[in-house]
Amino acid sequence: MQKPANGSEINQGIKSERILWSGTALCMAALLILAGRQALSEDLPRSLNLHGGKAIYDAACVACHGTKGEGTPKTSAGFDPPNSFPHFNKCDETTPEFTRDYKAAIRDGGPARGFSTIMPSFSGVLTSAQMDEVIAYLRGLCKEKGWPVGELNVPRALLTEKAFPESETILTATVNTKGPPAIANELVYERVLGKLDQLEVALPFGWVHKGSGGYSGGLGDIAIGDKHILYSHLNESPYQSAYESTGSILSIQGEVVLATGDRKRGLGAGEPSLGVFAMYDRLLGHQAFMQIQTGINIPRHTEFGPRSLYLRSAFGKSIAGDGNLGRLWSPMVEIIGNRDLTSGTKTDWDAVPEFQVTINRRQHIRAAVGYLMPINDTSGRPQQIIAYFLWDWFDGGLLEGW
Template identity: 40%
Template sequence: MTEPEKRALAVRVALLLLFGGWPASWGQKLDRGEEIFRSACAACHGWDARGQDRSQVGFEQPLPDFTDCNFATREAAADWVTVVRRGGPARGFSEIMPAFGEALTREQIESVVNYLRGFCAEPSWPRGELNLPRPFFTTKAFPEDETVVTNAIHATGSPALLSHWVYEKRVSARNQVEISLPFRFLNPATGRWRGGVGDLALGYKRVIAHSLNTGSILSASVEAVLPTGDPARGFGGGVTVFEPFLAWGQLFPSEGFLQVQAGFELPTRTRDAPRAAFWRAALGRGFFQQGGDGRYWAPMVEFLADREFETGARVVWDVVPQLHVTLSRRHHIRANVGLRIPANQTAGRPVQVLFYLLWDRFDGGLTEGW
């Protein structure tokens, strides 16, 4: 055992003795978040919650800075409660972060987590609770650092595989930029497969309003879809399209949620593509395994509507039932499976089997946190 490891062990043993040996009534007195933090957490996390000096704690593992809003607002309180109750490894973090589930009551843990929340003093950062599970089509209102690869396979009609790569980058409290590129592999009537790149899209999103009290978040976005694909071969629309839209996320009690997106498709040349309006909604509910500490599942159903501005055009509807699930312990790698089912105007609109893999890059590397 190296010297820092020994010291880390000594800290942990001291804590264990401290908490393990405490009479329950004594622990109960510590009901204020601040007191709990000072006696149980500050030795490692520092009085100012920026992380105690490495030479003091005797381990190399970097400590988080809870005053850094960019870090401290990302996770929902429930995730921190899990880490404090069950220890770092419960969410794929270092085992140096001890488990306090035996030493502290749930109320005490919630109040110390609440106290930790106070260290980020800038209200412009929307809280992680408002970061709802990502549906296939309805854009989230929350600004993200996610990479998502979505695949769609035609289950009816002529065979095709569509793959859509999205890279989102949060640039500040409220702002996010994104780039996305679709790939298509088609097997038209000729029977020969061919592949190609579709239309590249650039996007910008800004959070307009958010409130944890009401459980709401509203964003405005604009996307520019550039004609990088070859429409003659079946890839891309052949015209630049601007898509301004609003996205709204709403939490309900018992882990229920609704996400809504509505906007316009405005091609620069209406000769090649009609103007259209679209609106989408995703209704879902989250379920945690192991009383909140385990995997997170979210069954959702999306309703997609698109209407061209031409006279006589009808609203085209799709229904998309889907199941979203966390794969990694840290919940930063997630998957979603579903079906896109045309609900009307079904001619030439195949049923699609959908699947995505999502990586929240801020929470860790692809191989971390399992």
């Protein structure tokens, strides 16, 4: 990533030619945008501070996105704003966004992320560093403190739950490749509630092999929970590249698991239970990350199963081509530990190598696949292929952004 020039460099004659050219290009862009508006001469910026996010925004973006990022009324902008038109002053809309998605739209224009062609490409007009500056400025248009920043939203692992709240729907399938034949599915619905909370509803269903032959299917134990952010922080200076960001987020979640599944058919625990867990995710820089989830399951009567503790962790790194803005691949390894709270039991450990990949241009449709294998006490414990399909509906419809 290119770093922005500092003040002394700007004054060097060597650079002045480039600055003159980009200044001219910026003016041209502003001219094009402002053409058709009245009072053209008054609107044109007279001098451009090329290394200030606000100056770049005011010159090149304000005509369509409005002085506070609220969007220009149709009458003066001259276009019908699409449903997905961003309001940069609305924290709930903008803080969950990834910097790389913003940058792709700015560098390559709306269609690069499956958005409208009205959003022009600024490639050749703004340098990479200027794009970072204008994004830092856009980020600052949300004036409320305390919203968790999208960069802290690490890729979802197959088993370890992450701390960042989401508005998405995920369909997971687990198939035993060793052990009793069974297929387990889970449909999870997540919805952000305000600044710090998220509702979660999990609907498991599956097929188990019957002793008499064939499979019997049905609903499992439905879980309803609330995730609450306790802490989130991104170490970011306005001139730092997003790919180097470090930071962390900590959340807790409580959930109620209802005994909706049929235990006799192997589809449920047979009694309701409570679950409490904490999640801690950390960005390690250069798009590497670590995720930890630890919790306890408390069955109501412990008639059919004991209380249990678990520790889940995921380590990985995201990689993207095309100047870091292309398809995002996130290889990870999860290490999972489970322990029943009865005397004399050992902790079962599993490892899950896996990867997640973005499928469409807007990158809000993703898939992941991995292989779960026991590390210790391997006899009698299943090996499984686990895969999910994820739709981050906050960013658009299932058929949008391809």
